[in-house]
Amino acid sequence: MDKKLMTEKESLELISQMIQNSKRNVKSNAGGPTLIWGYATVVTSILIYIGILFLKTNAIMFGWFFIPIIGGVGMYILNKREQPVLVKTFLDRVINYIWMVFGVLAGVISIAAFLFHQMPILFIIGILMSAGIVLTGCVINYKPYIISGILGVIISFFCLVYMADAFSILIFASIFVVSMIIPGHMANHESGDHDFSIKPQISQ
Amino acid sequence: MFKELNPLLHSELRLAVMSLLISVEEADFVYIKQQTGATAGNLSVQIDKLQKANYIDVKKTFRGKMPCTLCKITQTGVAAFEEYVEAIKSYIIK
Numbered sequence: 001m002d003k004k005l006m007t008e009k010e011s012l013e014l015i016s017q018m019i020q021n022s023k024r025n026v027k028s029n030a031g032g033p034t035l036i037w038g039y040a041t042v043v044t045s046i047l048i049y050i051g052i053l054f055l056k057t058n059a060i061m062f063g064w065f066f067i068p069i070i071g072g073v074g075m076y077i078l079n080k081r082e083q084p085v086l087v088k089t090f091l092d093r094v095i096n097y098i099w100m101v102f103g104v105l106a107g108v109i110s111i112a113a114f115l116f117h118q119m120p121i122l123f124i125i126g127i128l129m130s131a132g133i134v135l136t137g138c139v140i141n142y143k144p145y146i147i148s149g150i151l152g153v154i155i156s157f158f159c160l161v162y163m164a165d166a167f168s169i170l171i172f173a174s175i176f177v178v179s180m181i182i183p184g185h186m187a188n189h190e191s192g193d194h195d196f197s198i199k200p201q202i203s204q
Numbered sequence: 205m206f207k208e209l210n211p212l213l214h215s216e217l218r219l220a221v222m223s224l225l226i227s228v229e230e231a232d233f234v235y236i237k238q239q240t241g242a243t244a245g246n247l248s249v250q251i252d253k254l255q256k257a258n259y260i261d262v263k264k265t266f267r268g269k270m271p272c273t274l275c276k277i278t279q280t281g282v283a284a285f286e287e288y289v290e291a292i293k294s295y296i297i298k
Contacts, residue, residue, distance in 0.1 A: 006216055008295040014216065015289070018223035021239050084267055086235035089228045 031187035032082075033099075034133070036074035038180030040067050041129075045173035051165045055090035064110065094139050101131040120163050122172040130179045137183075144183040152179030207291035210284055212257055217242050217250045222285050223275040225260060233273035250276060258285055 007016070044066045051060035106125050110160025113121035137145025152175045159175070160166040213219050220240045224255045227229060237247055254260045259281035276283070 006214065011219060011292050012216065012289075012296070014219055014224040018220050018239065019227045021224070084232075084270075084272075085249050086238075087228050087231040088230050093229060095247070 032078050033075060034180045034184035036078060036182055037071045038176045038191035039066050040070035041176040042173045045169050049166060070093040070175060091139055095136055098132055098135050102128055120160050122159040123156050126172055126175040127153055127158055130156060130175060133179045144186045148179045148183040207290050207294045210288050213284060213288045218254055221250060221254060222281065225275060226285055230274050232274040236275060
Protein backbone atom coordinates (compact mmCIF):
# COMPACT_ATOMS: atom_id res chain seq x y z
CA MET A 1 0.00 0.00 0.00
CA ASP A 2 2.73 2.45 0.99
CA LYS A 3 4.64 1.69 -2.16
CA LYS A 4 1.68 2.50 -4.42
CA LEU A 5 2.48 5.65 -6.33
CA MET A 6 -0.30 8.02 -7.30
CA THR A 7 -0.24 10.55 -10.06
CA GLU A 8 -0.86 14.18 -9.06
CA LYS A 9 -4.29 14.03 -10.68
CA GLU A 10 -5.20 10.90 -8.70
CA SER A 11 -4.10 12.62 -5.49
CA LEU A 12 -6.35 15.59 -6.13
CA GLU A 13 -9.26 13.34 -7.09
CA LEU A 14 -8.82 11.34 -3.88
CA ILE A 15 -8.73 14.51 -1.75
CA SER A 16 -11.84 15.84 -3.47
CA GLN A 17 -13.69 12.50 -3.13
CA MET A 18 -12.94 12.19 0.60
CA ILE A 19 -13.97 15.79 1.35
CA GLN A 20 -17.19 15.20 -0.61
CA ASN A 21 -17.91 12.04 1.41
CA SER A 22 -17.56 13.89 4.69
CA LYS A 23 -19.93 16.61 3.41
CA ARG A 24 -22.55 13.99 2.49
CA ASN A 25 -22.66 12.80 6.09
CA VAL A 26 -23.59 16.24 7.37
CA LYS A 27 -27.09 16.20 5.94
CA SER A 28 -28.22 12.75 7.08
CA ASN A 29 -30.88 12.57 9.87
CA ALA A 30 -31.03 16.38 9.91
CA GLY A 31 -34.79 16.64 10.47
CA GLY A 32 -35.21 14.57 13.68
CA PRO A 33 -34.67 17.23 16.37
CA THR A 34 -36.63 19.84 14.37
CA LEU A 35 -39.62 17.48 14.17
CA ILE A 36 -39.50 16.59 17.87
CA TRP A 37 -39.47 20.22 19.06
CA GLY A 38 -41.95 21.25 16.36
CA TYR A 39 -44.53 18.60 17.28
CA ALA A 40 -43.94 19.11 21.04
CA THR A 41 -44.75 22.82 20.65
CA VAL A 42 -47.74 22.36 18.32
CA VAL A 43 -49.39 19.64 20.45
CA THR A 44 -48.84 21.62 23.68
CA SER A 45 -50.16 24.84 22.07
CA ILE A 46 -53.35 23.15 20.83
CA LEU A 47 -53.97 21.53 24.25
CA ILE A 48 -53.47 24.89 26.00
CA TYR A 49 -55.82 26.62 23.54
CA ILE A 50 -58.51 23.99 24.18
CA GLY A 51 -57.83 24.30 27.91
CA ILE A 52 -58.30 28.08 27.82
CA LEU A 53 -61.59 27.73 25.89
CA PHE A 54 -63.12 25.13 28.22
CA LEU A 55 -61.43 25.49 31.62
CA LYS A 56 -61.05 29.30 31.64
CA THR A 57 -58.25 29.29 34.24
CA ASN A 58 -54.80 30.88 34.11
CA ALA A 59 -53.30 27.78 35.73
CA ILE A 60 -53.45 26.18 32.27
CA MET A 61 -50.46 28.39 31.34
CA PHE A 62 -48.19 26.11 33.36
CA GLY A 63 -48.90 23.61 30.58
CA TRP A 64 -46.22 25.38 28.50
CA PHE A 65 -43.66 23.53 30.58
CA PHE A 66 -44.78 20.35 28.79
CA ILE A 67 -42.75 21.54 25.76
CA PRO A 68 -39.32 20.97 27.36
CA ILE A 69 -40.61 17.74 28.93
CA ILE A 70 -41.98 16.27 25.67
CA GLY A 71 -39.00 17.64 23.70
CA GLY A 72 -36.47 16.34 26.23
CA VAL A 73 -37.99 12.84 26.30
CA GLY A 74 -38.24 12.86 22.48
CA MET A 75 -34.58 13.84 22.10
CA TYR A 76 -33.54 11.16 24.60
CA ILE A 77 -35.45 8.49 22.63
CA LEU A 78 -34.05 9.81 19.32
CA ASN A 79 -30.46 9.67 20.62
CA LYS A 80 -31.02 6.12 21.91
CA ARG A 81 -32.52 4.93 18.60
CA GLU A 82 -29.94 6.50 16.31
CA GLN A 83 -26.69 4.85 15.34
CA PRO A 84 -23.71 6.16 17.35
CA VAL A 85 -22.27 9.33 15.83
CA LEU A 86 -19.00 8.35 14.19
CA VAL A 87 -17.99 11.76 12.95
CA LYS A 88 -18.30 15.26 14.32
CA THR A 89 -18.06 18.11 11.85
CA PHE A 90 -17.44 21.81 12.43
CA LEU A 91 -21.01 22.42 11.30
CA ASP A 92 -22.31 20.11 14.07
CA ARG A 93 -20.51 22.25 16.64
CA VAL A 94 -21.85 25.51 15.19
CA ILE A 95 -25.43 24.15 15.08
CA ASN A 96 -25.14 22.82 18.64
CA TYR A 97 -24.01 26.23 19.88
CA ILE A 98 -26.78 28.04 17.99
CA TRP A 99 -29.48 25.86 19.59
CA MET A 100 -27.82 25.86 23.00
CA VAL A 101 -27.88 29.69 23.07
CA PHE A 102 -31.40 29.95 21.58
CA GLY A 103 -32.74 27.17 23.82
CA VAL A 104 -31.37 28.72 27.02
CA LEU A 105 -32.67 32.15 25.93
CA ALA A 106 -36.13 30.71 25.22
CA GLY A 107 -36.16 29.00 28.64
CA VAL A 108 -35.09 32.12 30.54
CA ILE A 109 -37.54 34.36 28.65
CA SER A 110 -40.39 31.88 29.24
CA ILE A 111 -39.74 31.87 32.99
CA ALA A 112 -39.49 35.69 32.97
CA ALA A 113 -42.89 35.84 31.21
CA PHE A 114 -44.51 34.35 34.33
CA LEU A 115 -43.22 37.35 36.29
CA PHE A 116 -43.81 40.05 33.68
CA HIS A 117 -47.28 39.38 32.27
CA GLN A 118 -47.13 42.15 29.65
CA MET A 119 -44.27 40.45 27.82
CA PRO A 120 -45.27 39.33 24.28
CA ILE A 121 -43.88 35.87 24.99
CA LEU A 122 -45.39 34.03 21.99
CA PHE A 123 -44.00 36.65 19.62
CA ILE A 124 -40.54 36.54 21.22
CA ILE A 125 -40.29 32.73 21.29
CA GLY A 126 -41.74 32.43 17.78
CA ILE A 127 -39.25 34.91 16.33
CA LEU A 128 -36.35 33.40 18.32
CA MET A 129 -36.98 29.83 17.15
CA SER A 130 -37.65 30.90 13.55
CA ALA A 131 -34.40 32.87 13.55
CA GLY A 132 -32.65 29.71 14.84
CA ILE A 133 -34.06 27.77 11.90
CA VAL A 134 -32.92 30.46 9.43
CA LEU A 135 -29.42 30.39 10.94
CA THR A 136 -29.31 26.57 10.84
CA GLY A 137 -30.42 26.68 7.19
CA CYS A 138 -27.68 29.20 6.37
CA VAL A 139 -25.01 27.13 8.14
CA ILE A 140 -25.93 23.81 6.46
CA ASN A 141 -26.87 25.57 3.21
CA TYR A 142 -30.40 24.09 3.18
CA LYS A 143 -32.90 26.41 1.51
CA PRO A 144 -36.17 24.93 2.94
CA TYR A 145 -34.95 25.83 6.47
CA ILE A 146 -34.06 29.36 5.38
CA ILE A 147 -37.39 29.99 3.61
CA SER A 148 -39.56 28.37 6.30
CA GLY A 149 -37.64 30.20 9.03
CA ILE A 150 -38.25 33.54 7.33
CA LEU A 151 -41.96 32.67 7.01
CA GLY A 152 -41.94 31.80 10.72
CA VAL A 153 -40.47 35.22 11.54
CA ILE A 154 -43.22 36.91 9.47
CA ILE A 155 -46.01 34.85 11.12
CA SER A 156 -44.55 35.68 14.56
CA PHE A 157 -45.61 39.30 14.10
CA PHE A 158 -49.26 38.18 13.97
CA CYS A 159 -48.79 36.93 17.54
CA LEU A 160 -48.01 40.53 18.40
CA VAL A 161 -51.11 41.79 16.56
CA TYR A 162 -53.44 39.29 18.31
CA MET A 163 -51.48 39.35 21.59
CA ALA A 164 -54.55 39.80 23.83
CA ASP A 165 -56.53 37.06 22.05
CA ALA A 166 -56.30 33.30 22.78
CA PHE A 167 -56.23 32.92 18.99
CA SER A 168 -52.56 34.01 19.18
CA ILE A 169 -51.78 30.53 20.57
CA LEU A 170 -52.97 28.95 17.32
CA ILE A 171 -50.86 31.44 15.36
CA PHE A 172 -47.94 30.43 17.59
CA ALA A 173 -48.57 26.75 16.75
CA SER A 174 -48.67 27.59 13.03
CA ILE A 175 -45.18 29.18 13.33
CA PHE A 176 -43.81 25.79 14.35
CA VAL A 177 -45.75 23.92 11.67
CA VAL A 178 -44.27 26.21 9.01
CA SER A 179 -40.74 26.68 10.36
CA MET A 180 -40.04 23.26 11.92
CA ILE A 181 -42.46 20.47 11.01
CA ILE A 182 -42.69 20.99 7.22
CA PRO A 183 -38.94 21.56 6.61
CA GLY A 184 -38.11 18.81 9.14
CA HIS A 185 -40.12 16.27 7.11
CA MET A 186 -38.53 17.60 3.90
CA ALA A 187 -35.02 17.17 5.37
CA ASN A 188 -35.79 13.61 6.50
CA HIS A 189 -37.36 12.73 3.17
CA GLU A 190 -34.35 14.06 1.26
CA SER A 191 -31.81 12.33 3.48
CA GLY A 192 -33.76 9.08 2.99
CA ASP A 193 -33.69 9.50 -0.77
CA HIS A 194 -29.93 9.66 -1.00
CA ASP A 195 -27.35 7.03 -0.25
CA PHE A 196 -25.04 8.72 2.22
CA SER A 197 -22.92 5.67 2.78
CA ILE A 198 -20.72 5.68 -0.30
CA LYS A 199 -17.81 3.38 0.34
CA PRO A 200 -14.93 3.92 -2.08
CA GLN A 201 -12.36 1.15 -2.10
CA ILE A 202 -8.84 2.38 -1.46
CA SER A 203 -6.47 -0.20 -2.89
CA GLN A 204 -4.73 -2.29 -0.25
CA MET B 205 10.25 24.31 -10.52
CA PHE B 206 8.38 21.34 -9.01
CA LYS B 207 7.99 21.21 -5.25
CA GLU B 208 8.88 17.97 -3.52
CA LEU B 209 5.86 15.90 -2.46
CA ASN B 210 5.70 14.92 1.21
CA PRO B 211 6.30 11.12 1.09
CA LEU B 212 4.20 10.61 4.23
CA LEU B 213 1.16 12.10 2.52
CA HIS B 214 1.84 10.80 -0.97
CA SER B 215 0.36 7.42 -0.06
CA GLU B 216 -3.20 6.60 -1.05
CA LEU B 217 -4.59 5.55 2.33
CA ARG B 218 -2.76 8.15 4.42
CA LEU B 219 -3.84 10.89 2.02
CA ALA B 220 -7.44 9.61 2.18
CA VAL B 221 -7.33 9.70 6.00
CA MET B 222 -5.91 13.24 6.04
CA SER B 223 -8.46 14.43 3.45
CA LEU B 224 -11.30 13.08 5.59
CA LEU B 225 -9.96 14.59 8.78
CA ILE B 226 -9.27 18.01 7.25
CA SER B 227 -12.99 18.51 6.64
CA VAL B 228 -14.35 17.26 9.98
CA GLU B 229 -13.66 18.12 13.60
CA GLU B 230 -13.01 14.53 14.64
CA ALA B 231 -13.84 11.10 13.30
CA ASP B 232 -14.14 7.60 14.71
CA PHE B 233 -11.82 4.83 13.45
CA VAL B 234 -14.92 2.93 12.22
CA TYR B 235 -16.03 5.93 10.14
CA ILE B 236 -12.60 6.30 8.53
CA LYS B 237 -12.56 2.56 7.82
CA GLN B 238 -16.03 2.77 6.20
CA GLN B 239 -15.15 5.78 4.06
CA THR B 240 -11.79 4.51 2.86
CA GLY B 241 -12.75 0.83 2.54
CA ALA B 242 -9.39 -0.11 4.09
CA THR B 243 -8.80 -3.10 6.36
CA ALA B 244 -8.60 -2.40 10.11
CA GLY B 245 -5.01 -3.64 10.31
CA ASN B 246 -3.73 -1.52 7.43
CA LEU B 247 -5.61 1.53 8.64
CA SER B 248 -4.17 1.13 12.16
CA VAL B 249 -0.63 1.07 10.77
CA GLN B 250 -1.18 4.18 8.63
CA ILE B 251 -2.89 6.07 11.45
CA ASP B 252 0.03 5.20 13.71
CA LYS B 253 2.48 6.67 11.14
CA LEU B 254 0.43 9.88 10.90
CA GLN B 255 0.27 10.11 14.68
CA LYS B 256 4.05 9.64 15.04
CA ALA B 257 4.54 12.51 12.57
CA ASN B 258 2.23 14.59 14.81
CA TYR B 259 -0.18 15.05 11.89
CA ILE B 260 -3.13 13.64 13.83
CA ASP B 261 -4.17 13.22 17.46
CA VAL B 262 -5.55 9.83 18.42
CA LYS B 263 -7.74 9.52 21.51
CA LYS B 264 -8.81 6.10 22.75
CA THR B 265 -12.01 6.24 24.76
CA PHE B 266 -15.30 4.43 25.38
CA ARG B 267 -18.80 4.93 23.96
CA GLY B 268 -20.95 3.20 26.54
CA LYS B 269 -19.17 -0.12 27.00
CA MET B 270 -17.67 -0.13 23.51
CA PRO B 271 -14.12 1.13 22.96
CA CYS B 272 -13.74 3.81 20.32
CA THR B 273 -10.78 5.54 18.73
CA LEU B 274 -11.21 9.20 17.79
CA CYS B 275 -8.87 10.85 15.31
CA LYS B 276 -8.38 14.58 14.89
CA ILE B 277 -6.04 16.49 12.59
CA THR B 278 -3.43 18.70 14.31
CA GLN B 279 -2.16 22.14 13.26
CA THR B 280 1.03 20.46 12.01
CA GLY B 281 -1.16 18.10 9.99
CA VAL B 282 -3.17 20.96 8.49
CA ALA B 283 0.05 22.79 7.53
CA ALA B 284 1.52 19.62 5.97
CA PHE B 285 -1.71 18.94 4.07
CA GLU B 286 -1.85 22.50 2.72
CA GLU B 287 1.80 22.30 1.69
CA TYR B 288 1.10 18.98 -0.06
CA VAL B 289 -1.85 20.46 -1.99
CA GLU B 290 0.31 23.46 -3.03
CA ALA B 291 3.02 21.07 -4.21
CA ILE B 292 0.48 19.02 -6.18
CA LYS B 293 -0.81 22.23 -7.80
CA SER B 294 2.71 23.05 -9.03
CA TYR B 295 2.68 19.73 -10.92
CA ILE B 296 -0.78 20.29 -12.43
CA ILE B 297 -0.25 23.94 -13.44
CA LYS B 298 2.81 23.45 -15.59
